Amino acid sequence: MADARARAQGLESAQKKAQAEVKQAEKQLRDAEDRVKSARMALDAAKRRSQSVATEVQEASKSVEDMKRAMEQATKELESLFSELPKS
Secondary structure (H helix, E strand, O other): OHHHHHHHHHHHHHHHHHHHHHHHHHHHHHHHHHHHHHHHHHHHHHHHHHHHHHHHHHHHHHHHHHHHHHHHHHHHHHHHHHHHOOOO
């Protein structure tokens, strides 16, 4: 009888230890899921910023090309005006 009681207490102790380990593992899992969620949110934000920067770069490149064309046109017009000036 004493052996059975000791064995039951040992099993109860092992069960409590296992339950505590399960709770700890569940907590670690929740923490890991929270970190993954945070990482995904950060990744999504980084993707949006990257896309925004890419759009800004495209717009800036277009502006530079437009300015180059405007400068080329202005240069041609100035050259045309200078060629029409009387030479002294």
